[in-house]
Amino acid sequence: MKIVIVGGVAAGASAATKARRTNESAQIILFEQGEYVSFANCGLPYYVGGTIPKRDSLLVVREELFRKRYNIDVRVLSQVTKINRDRKTITVFDRKNNTTYEESYDKLIIATGARPFVLPFLKDCKNSYTCFTLYDVDRIKEDFAKKHVKKAVVIGAGYIGMELAEQLCEIGLDCTIIELKESILPQFDKEMTNPILDTLTTKGIKVKTGISVTDAKIEDGVAKKLVLSNGEEIECDAVFQTAGVIPNVELAREAGLEVNRGIVVNSKMQTSDPDIYAAGDAVEVRSIVTGTNVWIPLAGPANKQGRVAGCNAAGGDLEFKDVVGSSIIKVFDWALAKVGLSENECKSLGLDYNVTIVHPLHHAGYYPGGKQLTIKLMFDNKTGRIYGAEVVGKEGVDKRADVIATAIYAGLTVFDLENLDLVYAPPFSSAKDPVIMAGMTAANILRGEIKNILPDRVYELLDNKEYFILDVRTPEEYEFGHIKGAVNIPVDDLRGRINELPRDKKIIAYCGVGFRSYHACLILKANGFDCFNMSGGWTSWRMYYPDLVE
Amino acid sequence: MKIVIVGGVAAGASAATKARRTNESAQIILFEQGEYVSFANCGLPYYVGGTIPKRDSLLVVREELFRKRYNIDVRVLSQVTKINRDRKTITVFDRKNNTTYEESYDKLIIATGARPFVLPFLKDCKNSYTCFTLYDVDRIKEDFAKKHVKKAVVIGAGYIGMELAEQLCEIGLDCTIIELKESILPQFDKEMTNPILDTLTTKGIKVKTGISVTDAKIEDGVAKKLVLSNGEEIECDAVFQTAGVIPNVELAREAGLEVNRGIVVNSKMQTSDPDIYAAGDAVEVRSIVTGTNVWIPLAGPANKQGRVAGCNAAGGDLEFKDVVGSSIIKVFDWALAKVGLSENECKSLGLDYNVTIVHPLHHAGYYPGGKQLTIKLMFDNKTGRIYGAEVVGKEGVDKRADVIATAIYAGLTVFDLENLDLVYAPPFSSAKDPVIMAGMTAANILRGEIKNILPDRVYELLDNKEYFILDVRTPEEYEFGHIKGAVNIPVDDLRGRINELPRDKKIIAYCGVGFRSYHACLILKANGFDCFNMSGGWTSWRMYYPDLVE
Numbered sequence A, B: 001m002k003i004v005i006v007g008g009v010a011a012g013a014s015a016a017t018k019a020r021r022t023n024e025s026a027q028i029i030l031f032e033q034g035e036y037v038s039f040a041n042c043g044l045p046y047y048v049g050g051t052i053p054k055r056d057s058l059l060v061v062r063e064e065l066f067r068k069r070y071n072i073d074v075r076v077l078s079q080v081t082k083i084n085r086d087r088k089t090i091t092v093f094d095r096k097n098n099t100t101y102e103e104s105y106d107k108l109i110i111a112t113g114a115r116p117f118v119l120p121f122l123k124d125c126k127n128s129y130t131c132f133t134l135y136d137v138d139r140i141k142e143d144f145a146k147k148h149v150k151k152a153v154v155i156g157a158g159y160i161g162m163e164l165a166e167q168l169c170e171i172g173l174d175c176t177i178i179e180l181k182e183s184i185l186p187q188f189d190k191e192m193t194n195p196i197l198d199t200l201t202t203k204g205i206k207v208k209t210g211i212s213v214t215d216a217k218i219e220d221g222v223a224k225k226l227v228l229s230n231g232e233e234i235e236c237d238a239v240f241q242t243a244g245v246i247p248n249v250e251l252a253r254e255a256g257l258e259v260n261r262g263i264v265v266n267s268k269m270q271t272s273d274p275d276i277y278a279a280g281d282a283v284e285v286r287s288i289v290t291g292t293n294v295w296i297p298l299a300g301p302a303n304k305q306g307r308v309a310g311c312n313a314a315g316g317d318l319e320f321k322d323v324v325g326s327s328i329i330k331v332f333d334w335a336l337a338k339v340g341l342s343e344n345e346c347k348s349l350g351l352d353y354n355v356t357i358v359h360p361l362h363h364a365g366y367y368p369g370g371k372q373l374t375i376k377l378m379f380d381n382k383t384g385r386i387y388g389a390e391v392v393g394k395e396g397v398d399k400r401a402d403v404i405a406t407a408i409y410a411g412l413t414v415f416d417l418e419n420l421d422l423v424y425a426p427p428f429s430s431a432k433d434p435v436i437m438a439g440m441t442a443a444n445i446l447r448g449e450i451k452n453i454l455p456d457r458v459y460e461l462l463d464n465k466e467y468f469i470l471d472v473r474t475p476e477e478y479e480f481g482h483i484k485g486a487v488n489i490p491v492d493d494l495r496g497r498i499n500e501l502p503r504d505k506k507i508i509a510y511c512g513v514g515f516r517s518y519h520a521c522l523i524l525k526a527n528g529f530d531c532f533n534m535s536g537g538w539t540s541w542r543m544y545y546p547d548l549v550e
């Protein structure tokens, strides 16, 4: 049995070790076009910024160990240029010796990953960088040591761009981020990223969204200025291209395998050719949430898929389950996570969804150090099945995201979320954990106990005379800032002042986080009013409209 | 509609507010025998130790707010002494005015909680304390301010005892813990608590397990010395009684309601009398894991049950789902969590279970600051259904516990755990999260890929000639400490030295955490050996047998 693997990092290296564990006697060859196998891609930005001080830490499993422990024939600097399915061989270009040869396989695993998208006009610039390989970061580190680099421009505010911008800022660079979409981290609903945008600004990072880089002023192969879609020109000592990644599917496509955006595989990670498996950033897999294929270029799925592919190729039997789509990013002291769908995604899929937003502390309020976090939960408007969640905050974000990811994986509903039995002691959570709070508020909506409304809808209704906006906070809170046109009646006075409210209008109530206005709505409802609770209250409003002054 | 609630803290106060939210016009009366409603029981030890500096923080919802916002008639210092089901009234003893009266109800909610177990011979000692109410901690704080208190003895090393001991140590007391059972935090399997025991010792806390307090030398109402079951006598300035809690079920029992250990309720939190609901520490509920009734005196269930009881009593319709049994405790920089069953519990229930132990870092190894955590996962030996888990470590413990709690709630198996799609970025996790690692190792056992063995079984086999113990770590690691009689062949040399192993014996392999020995076992298996992997390796061994010298 001869197993050949193309690509030697997350999926490929995982496939190789698992193939060996599954089959002690198989011949296993791992081809990698780069110089290194099994390196920590996800650590690269942190090495650039010195958070990870030692380059060595990035080398997870060394070539040497693949040989000794796993008896795997590792061939680096070896680019696979063709799959010859007719004779079950691959064509390999040996970059070291500049030679080409064919290698046969019984089972082939394609783990070619993805590559960064690069603006054509910056392609060969001496001061243009990607952050994708050890070669890339070595080049960055060397140039930083040699040249005077002060002005950095990061093109693309996705995960890698944001991590890199943070790290560049940490080492003192003057940093500008340019993002084509309307907001940073565009995988997220905009309001969830606004707290982070605020911190970026505080840190001195300039952020330009809704703008693209259209050209560059290049002198001696050095990009001196970038030309933006708004006509602006900005100076740069170094340009970082983090405007997305492209799956490396050409090999597969040319071999006639079924490829959409990514290579199509079944749950065994088998391509349309049963002797060829594929895994990692090069494949697409099915979403648990939508039931359709999605392309999720992330390390968790890549490693698990590689394991499944390696096992099955070697004669074992493993299955890769549908994905939730879970991701997280740290930006300075913020964490922002997403599991399943964003609201935007629910909307564009035409789902009949509803949303709740809560802002509880990450642990008991009476225990010092609690940090507020925001959970935005999307769910089916009839069944309560969880579609997705976004979580932002400074502590405990990953926990809530993972709990909801597990709930989505299991097909749970918001009626389950409100009943979860989670661990509680004051340093870790509240008796009603934030996830449970999100579940309760969602379930209340579906049970018809409360009608909720999101800030963006309230914004649209600001001048609508059929609606009356009621601020149920204290006068002090109201004075400090409120929604234009809102009338203030504190919740605790509401029963006595109910006659001040117009009987002919719909009431939109809000408070600090939605808790008091929820109660206000219940009182109003009992008194015959048609009332909406603005989800997450003033805190949500400020996330949606941080720049609105009133 | 008149709703009467007995007990005004976690379950009772939750029931009251939820009843109001469900029914704006009901009359709601909340009876509390103590001075305060809605206080943070769980914060009490932290107030004693000053971690929570302000007493005020412990008052979650004030009497005043219950009146104003919730229109609830709160009656403190009012002890309910009898339930008169025949005429649907309760008898109330007004402690302030020393009077007794009857109050009628349409629906009654019993939320009487639990009380601390107190050793009879210490009952009236001036320097004996419980830590259960604000009155208790006020007394502690006052006495600490007035008297010279240096030597503290904590009786009972459960959650409250341990939190209290930590806090007493933080304020400089000389602290001794006495625990009847064989180990501290006896809800857990012993080895999971050993790292904490070690820290207690380092902090100067003396821990005596397997020992009870049998008597006291009392002078002028002050306990000067405690007499222990081993004959020892220890001096004490202050004694803290944290040796367990007893459910307050007498009212219910005397009223003829069905009571086992706790009051019996259905999923609506209804007792055997449909007009009487019960919630909190006074009730027992069904376990998702075992399907039998369990008594879980914790705040999470209490609050959720109170909510359900309050809703249903007020005419709503909510259901309380079966519990997982989830808890966590912080002890100095350790966190220790449990969800579902411990191994001991699996054993005593006679379940056909298996166990895996893993010790991964709480986040990616190449990102600085990763802390090792230990997950011990119990699962059905055939189906892989998760029975329970214990997690100990310094970071990320609560997250892993909550993910597994959610998995148990959803009835997932270890085959699901290995497939969870959890959020990953280097500061938060690894591409294969510790929970996924636990899932993979468990699933491998059930798939028959590897046979595992726990340290305590290995210990029993130490002198058994049919077994050969193989240490596959490096010679350096081996020299530093190893299991008695183990022979060292590093995993990476194993293929070449396989003839050094006895063909007529079963091999028990171990390494640092179980990963290398897993691979070693696979190599040996492929070569015809019958091989067992010691789960969690040397790290587990040291947890099981910290004092064993070799």
Ligand SMILES: Cc1cc2nc3c(=O)[nH]c(=O)nc-3n(C[C@H](O)[C@H](O)[C@H](O)COP(=O)(O)OP(=O)(O)OC[C@H]3O[C@@H](n4cnc5c(N)ncnc54)[C@H](O)[C@@H]3O)c2cc1C
Binding pocket: A006, A007, A008, A009, A010, A011, A012, A031, A032, A033, A034, A041, A042, A043, A044, A045, A078, A079, A080, A081, A111, A112, A113, A114, A131, A132, A133, A159, A160, A248, A251, A279, A280, A281, A282, A297, A298, A299, A300, A302, A303, B424, B425, B426
């Ligand atoms: C800077 C950065 C940060 C990231 N951070 C995170 C994070 O925090 N969380 C997360 O989940 N994911 C993160 N990712 C994504 C994650 O690294 C990828 O999803 C994962 O590495 C994909 O694994 P893969 O094996 O499919 O591809 P890769 O790891 O990219 O490996 C593919 C390999 O195949 C080789 N190859 C391609 N074509 C050929 C060929 N024809 N012949 C031979 N070799 C070939 C390539 O050289 C490459 O080394 C990050 C990625 C980067 C670059």
Ligand SMILES: Cc1cc2nc3c(=O)[nH]c(=O)nc-3n(C[C@H](O)[C@H](O)[C@H](O)COP(=O)(O)OP(=O)(O)OC[C@H]3O[C@@H](n4cnc5c(N)ncnc54)[C@H](O)[C@@H]3O)c2cc1C
Binding pocket: A424, A425, A426, B006, B007, B008, B009, B010, B011, B012, B031, B032, B033, B034, B041, B042, B043, B044, B045, B078, B079, B080, B081, B111, B112, B113, B114, B131, B132, B133, B159, B160, B248, B251, B279, B280, B281, B282, B297, B298, B299, B300, B302, B303
């Ligand atoms: C120090 C301490 C730390 C804790 N830490 C945690 C933790 O970290 N995590 C966790 O989950 N749980 C913790 N708990 C447990 C948690 O506080 C309880 O599970 C929860 O409070 C139970 O709620 P309950 O309403 O049933 O009972 P309680 O909150 O105890 O309230 C019951 C109330 O009923 C009153 N009452 C009783 N009988 C009568 C009567 N006949 N008439 C009038 N009133 C009556 C009592 O005075 C009492 O105030 C802790 C408890 C303590 C004491």
Ligand SMILES: CC(C)(COP(=O)(O)OP(=O)(O)OC[C@H]1O[C@@H](n2cnc3c(N)ncnc32)[C@H](O)[C@@H]1OP(=O)(O)O)[C@@H](O)C(=O)NCCC(=O)NCCS
Binding pocket: A008, A009, A010, A011, A013, A014, A017, A018, A021, A037, A038, A039, A040, A041, A042, A043, A060, A061, A299, A303, A307, B357, B358, B359, B431, B432, B437, B440, B441, B444, B513, B514, B515, B518, B536
């Ligand atoms: C490291 C790499 C080669 C995978 O190697 P691996 O041998 O699968 O090792 P892992 O550390 O992932 O361990 C997983 C395996 O060890 C087993 N294992 C882990 N801990 C164990 C323990 N304590 N006891 C027994 N088995 C254990 C798991 O069950 C699993 O084996 P299985 O697949 O046969 O079930 C691959 O992930 C890689 O190259 N990573 C770097 C690149 C990368 O991931 N980039 C993106 C993120 S930065």
Ligand SMILES: CC(C)(COP(=O)(O)OP(=O)(O)OC[C@H]1O[C@@H](n2cnc3c(N)ncnc32)[C@H](O)[C@@H]1OP(=O)(O)O)[C@@H](O)C(=O)NCCC(=O)NCCS
Binding pocket: A357, A358, A359, A431, A432, A437, A440, A441, A444, A513, A514, A515, A518, A536, B008, B009, B010, B011, B013, B014, B017, B018, B021, B037, B038, B039, B040, B041, B042, B043, B060, B061, B299, B303, B307
């Ligand atoms: C505070 C206490 C009275 C419960 O009060 P509560 O009114 O239920 O308030 P909570 O803060 O728990 O909030 C939960 C309610 O607010 C709603 N809510 C919370 N945040 C919301 C938001 N942002 N928008 C809308 N609704 C919100 C929830 O849906 C839930 O309402 P529901 O039960 O009708 O679904 C009770 O828990 C208590 O006394 N606690 C102290 C004692 C104690 O718990 N001790 C043990 C632990 S220390």
Ligand SMILES: [Ca+2]
Binding pocket: A511, A512, A513, A514, A515, A516, A517, A537
């Ligand atoms: Ca509020």
Ligand SMILES: [Ca+2]
Binding pocket: B511, B512, B513, B514, B515, B516, B517, B537
């Ligand atoms: Ca090891």
